[in-house]
Each structure stands twice: as structure tokens, then as C-alpha cells.
Amino acid sequence: MGTFSRSWDLLTQSFALLKSDKQLVWLPIVSGFSCLIATIIIFSFGALVLIPVTGIPHGAAGQKFLTQSFTPVIFLYYLVTYCIVIFSTSRSSVSRPIALPAAMPRLTTVSRPHGIGSGAFFSGRCSAPPLA
Amino acid sequence: MILRAIQQRAGIIGRVITGIIGVIWTLASFFVVPLIAAEDMGPVEALYKSAELFKETWGEELVSGFSFSLIFMLLGLPALILPIVGARYSPAGMFIGLGVALLYWLGLGIVSSAAQGIFVAALYRYATTGEVSQGFQRDELASAWRPKE
Numbered sequence: 001m002g003t004f005s006r007s008w009d010l011l012t013q014s015f016a017l018l019k020s021d022k023q024l025v026w027l028p029i030v031s032g033f034s035c036l037i038a039t040i041i042i043f044s045f046g047a048l049v050l051i052p053v054t055g056i057p058h059g060a061a062g063q064k065f066l067t068q069s070f071t072p073v074i075f076l077y078y079l080v081t082y083c084i085v086i087f088s089t090s091r092s093s094v095s096r097p098i099a100l101p102a103a104m105p106r107l108t109t110v111s112r113p114h115g116i117g118s119g120a121f122f123s124g125r126c127s128a129p130p131l132a
Numbered sequence: 133m134i135l136r137a138i139q140q141r142a143g144i145i146g147r148v149i150t151g152i153i154g155v156i157w158t159l160a161s162f163f164v165v166p167l168i169a170a171e172d173m174g175p176v177e178a179l180y181k182s183a184e185l186f187k188e189t190w191g192e193e194l195v196s197g198f199s200f201s202l203i204f205m206l207l208g209l210p211a212l213i214l215p216i217v218g219a220r221y222s223p224a225g226m227f228i229g230l231g232v233a234l235l236y237w238l239g240l241g242i243v244s245s246a247a248q249g250i251f252v253a254a255l256y257r258y259a260t261t262g263e264v265s266q267g268f269q270r271d272e273l274a275s276a277w278r279p280k281e
Contacts, residue, residue, distance in 0.1 A: 006272055007198040013268050014247040014254070028245040032238065085245075086165060 031088035035081045042080060046073035159186045159194065165249075166256040189259040190277040197275045200251070204244045211236045 163182035211233035218229025254265040258273045
């Protein structure tokens with residue numbers, strides 16, 4: 001089986017699970033929205049601080065300097081958005097789970113006693129009963 | 133980003149070295165999220181454990197047997213046509229087309245993120261317990277990574 005067909009199969013299998021429980025989509029939405037806000041704030045701040053009042057320089061040297069000056073801003077953007085994505089997918093910071101942790105209890109076929117579901121899994125620091 | 137910057141400036145040897153570091157980083161960070169979420173580990177411990185899981189399950193010197201980004205790139209390509217078609221009618225049509233395309237890509241990104249999260253969770257479960265999650269096939273999970281030939 002080729003890489004493409006395997007990828008397609010794995011994707012459809014993941015998507016089937018996603019379709020069966022729409023709740024799994026919510027945290028990527030929250031994460032995406034947070035990333036969008038972070039992007040606007042970081043780049044607006046970078047533009048305010050780094051772009052001269054006279055506007056974007058026309059000369060090659062000036063533009064090169066501006067591009068280089070933006071490197072820390074781009075790094076900060078990368079760091080912040082990556083942190084948001086990792087945080088969103090690894091921990092339930094507010095009240096509802098995000099794709100990955102939420103997926104785990106649904107992926108398991110092991111039967112659980114009543115009350116040990118995703119709610120219990122995410123409400124505290126419960127260590128993965130469905131994986132045991 | 134850092135590796136890509138080094139890669140652009142370095143010669144062939146630099147590219148080989150950054151390529152190796154890139155692969156090691158991919159493997160070490162692949163299971164970091166489920167490990168942090170499910171095992172309550174710290175990030176450094178999770179990196180070490182992720183690399184160990186790969187070694188135990190699929191061996192050393194691996195290549196990826198799947199590429200979600202390739203599929204989502206292909207799924208995203210048709211939307212490029214929207215601003216082009218819109219521009220044929222009016223300048224405003226181009227912006228409307230671009231807006232629709234951006235919304236489509238945003239939706240695709242959200243679905244991609246959720247589907248990948250599910251897949252990584254299933255693969256993590258397979259690597260840690262050997263159990264195949266509901267809806268997935270054992271041989272496909274087993275061949276998601278394979279030894280380098």
C-alpha cells in the first residue's frame with residue numbers, strides 16, 4: 001500500500017470518529033481562534049514598533065533591515081501559537097476537552113464503570129483510565 | 133523554523149545534519165502531547181519517552197508511511213480557483229472569492245487539526261498498549277512508520 005492511499009485511509013478512519021462526535025471539533029476551533037487573535041496582536045505590535053512612521057522603506061537595504069528586524073517577531077509568533085496549540089490539545093484549561101485528550105476515551109473499546117468517562121478524565125488530574 | 137533557516141544558509145553537509153536533527157525532533161515530539169495529557173509527564177521527560185516509544189514499536193531509523201499534510205494540501209488547492217474566477221467578473225469578486233477560499237482553508241485546517249489529534253491518539257494507544265482503537269486497522273497503524281530501507 002502506498003503512502004498516499006494509507007494516508008487517505010487513516011484520515012478517513014480519523015474523520016469517521018470525528019463525525020461520530022462533533023464535540024471533538026470544538027477545541028481546534030477555540031485553538032484556531034486564539035491563534036488568530038495572537039497573530040493579530042503580535043504582528044500589529046511588531047508593525048507599530050518596527051515600521052517607521054514614514055512607511056515601509058523603498059530601498060533594498062532598508063527593506064532587508066526591516067525583514068531582519070521582524071525575525072524576533074516571527075519567532076515570537078511561532079512560539080506563542082505553538083504554545084497555544086500544544087496547550088489546547090494537551091490540557092483542558094477551561095471546562096471542555098480538545099481533540100486529542102477527548103479522543104482517547106472514545107478510542108478505547110475497554111468498558112468502563114459508570115462515571116469514569118471523559119468528564120472524569122478531564123475534570124481532574126485523572127491518569128488515563130481508558131488506556132490502562 | 134530554526135532548522136529551515138540553518139538549512140537555507142548551510143551547505144550540503146549542513147542540510148544533511150539539519151535533516152537528521154529534523155527527523156529526530158519529529159520522532160521525539162510526535163507523542164509529546166498524548167504523553168503530557170495522559171501520563172502527566174513534563175515536556176523533557178515526554179520527549180525522551182516519545183523517542184523510546186518509537187524505538188520499541190517501530191525500531192530505529194524510521195520513515196513516515198503517511199502524510200496528512202499532502203492530502204490537505206491537495207484538498208486545499210481547488211480553492212485557489214475561487215479568487216481567479218471572481219476576478220473575471222469584478223475586482224470585488226476577487227476579494228469575495230479570496231474570502232470564501234480563506235474560510236474554506238480555515239475549515240480545512242480545523243478538520244485537519246482534529247483528525248490528526250485523533251490519529252495521534254490512536255497511534256499512541258497502539259504504541260503503548262498494542263491495542264487497535266475502534267475504527268482503525270491494525271496493519272495501517274503498524275505501517276504508519278516503517279524502518280528506513
